[in-house]
Amino acid sequence: MSEQKIDTRLWSSKARHLSPYIPGEQPKQANLCKLNTNENPFPPSPKVAQAIAEQLNKQAYGLRLYPEPESSTLKQQLAKTYQVQPNQIFVGNGSDEVLALVFACFFMKERPLLSPDISYSFYPVYAETFGVDLVKIPLQDDFSINPDDYRQPCGGIIIANPNAPTGLLMSLSDIRKLASEHPNAVVVIDEAYIDFAEPQQIGEPESVSAVSLIDEFDNIVVTQTFSKSRSLAGLRVGMAFANPSLIEALTRMKNSFNSYPLDKLAQAGAIASLQDDAYFNKACTKIIELRNVLSQHLAELGFSVLPSQANFIFARPPEGNAEQIAQQLREQGIIVRYFSQPRIDEYLRITVGTTAQNGRLIEALTGLLSAS
Numbered sequence: 001m002s003e004q005k006i007d008t009r010l011w012s013s014k015a016r017h018l019s020p021y022i023p024g025e026q027p028k029q030a031n032l033c034k035l036n037t038n039e040n041p042f043p044p045s046p047k048v049a050q051a052i053a054e055q056l057n058k059q060a061y062g063l064r065l066y067p068e069p070e071s072s073t074l075k076q077q078l079a080k081t082y083q084v085q086p087n088q089i090f091v092g093n094g095s096d097e098v099l100a101l102v103f104a105c106f107f108m109k110e111r112p113l114l115s116p117d118i119s120y121s122f123y124p125v126y127a128e129t130f131g132v133d134l135v136k137i138p139l140q141d142d143f144s145i146n147p148d149d150y151r152q153p154c155g156g157i158i159i160a161n162p163n164a165p166t167g168l169l170m171s172l173s174d175i176r177k178l179a180s181e182h183p184n185a186v187v188v189i190d191e192a193y194i195d196f197a198e199p200q201q202i203g204e205p206e207s208v209s210a211v212s213l214i215d216e217f218d219n220i221v222v223t224q225t226f227s228k229s230r231s232l233a234g235l236r237v238g239m240a241f242a243n244p245s246l247i248e249a250l251t252r253m254k255n256s257f258n259s260y261p262l263d264k265l266a267q268a269g270a271i272a273s274l275q276d277d278a279y280f281n282k283a284c285t286k287i288i289e290l291r292n293v294l295s296q297h298l299a300e301l302g303f304s305v306l307p308s309q310a311n312f313i314f315a316r317p318p319e320g321n322a323e324q325i326a327q328q329l330r331e332q333g334i335i336v337r338y339f340s341q342p343r344i345d346e347y348l349r350i351t352v353g354t355t356a357q358n359g360r361l362i363e364a365l366t367g368l369l370s371a372s
């Protein structure tokens with residue numbers, strides 16, 4: 001942090017009153033065991049780097065020209081992969097940007113936006129940025145979401161599924177219920193972690209993604225990202241799936257703000273990632289396996305572990321001294337996420353790492369717990 005005193009005299013009152021989202025830290029320290037921001041511990045498909053290199057080398061001065069403004073080639077590939085129409089897809093510079101445009105398009109309304117009291121901490125920030133009245137609906141005592149709690153007049157609903165930081169998954173029938181009970185509100189399902197879900201575990205047959213509902217419901221928007229399951233957090237690619245009329249609103253909002261949100265390299269890399277299905281499926285299966293093993297090990301150490309359907313685990317240490325444990329782990333070069341927030345201040349959110357990283361974490365925790 002700079003010591004310099006910031007002079008806000010020339011700022012708009014909007015800028016002066018913002019309270020920005022604080023992302024998990026990205027320290028430069030070597031040999032750090034970084035389990036704090038839910039990045040994928042495995043590299044992306046090697047085809048991504050190849051495609052980006054080709055893009056740079058193929059046509060001389062490829063970067064001289066602007067990229068495709070509507071990312072049409074990428075949308076065509078997404079349409080193929082997700083079995084939807086290209087006009088049901090919107091892409092942006094990370095799903096955070098897509099979500100910001102979603103707030104501007106669908107939530108700046110008279111009626112309040114409903115969202116769980118414990119969820120992605122960017123939602124309240126967007127709400128403030130766009131002047132949206134956000135009403136927080138408490139999760140149940142077991143941290144699950146009860147759709148009946150959302151039965152009240154609203155201008156929109158946003159829920160992360162699996163939810164963050166709990167990792168719990170809501171069923172498709174509950175999402176259906178929300179969408180059909182609020183035909184005049186847009187229901188946004190943020191599926192940043194959906195590729196790590198194991199549907200059979202909650203008695204669902206196949207996919208639990210709400211993308212399968214966008215033909216049936218004209219008021220569902222599903223957002224996803226390349227950042228977690230596709231190991232491309234650094235490339236910044238996110239997308240939304242919805243009925244073409246909602247997609248058109250997002251496109252107009254984007255074009256009133258930045259007509260080229262995805263650069264050429266990002267578009268090429270994202271397409272290559274989608275084309276390597278085998279790699280993607282294998283990587284997701286591996287993370288799910290590692291998650292289940294790590295959950296088991298944490299439980300054996302006496303942690304209360306929520307049944308995660310994501311690439312992170314939300315767990316309460318046996319004494320509930322989460323902040324202290326996070327601090328002690330940091331002293332050993334292991335960083336996990338702690339939220340000093342009511343209801344969850346005795347929990348840690350731990351990103352699933354490689355076998356070696358998870359082993360290092362368990363070893364450190366074993367030492368800490370036996371010393372106390």
Ligand SMILES: *Cc1c(COP(=O)(O)O)cnc(C)c1O
Nearest residue numbers: 094095096120160192225227238
């Ligand atoms: C990581 C995350 C995002 C943002 O992903 P980007 O595509 O990297 O912007 C959105 N929602 C949730 C719940 C996330 O955890």
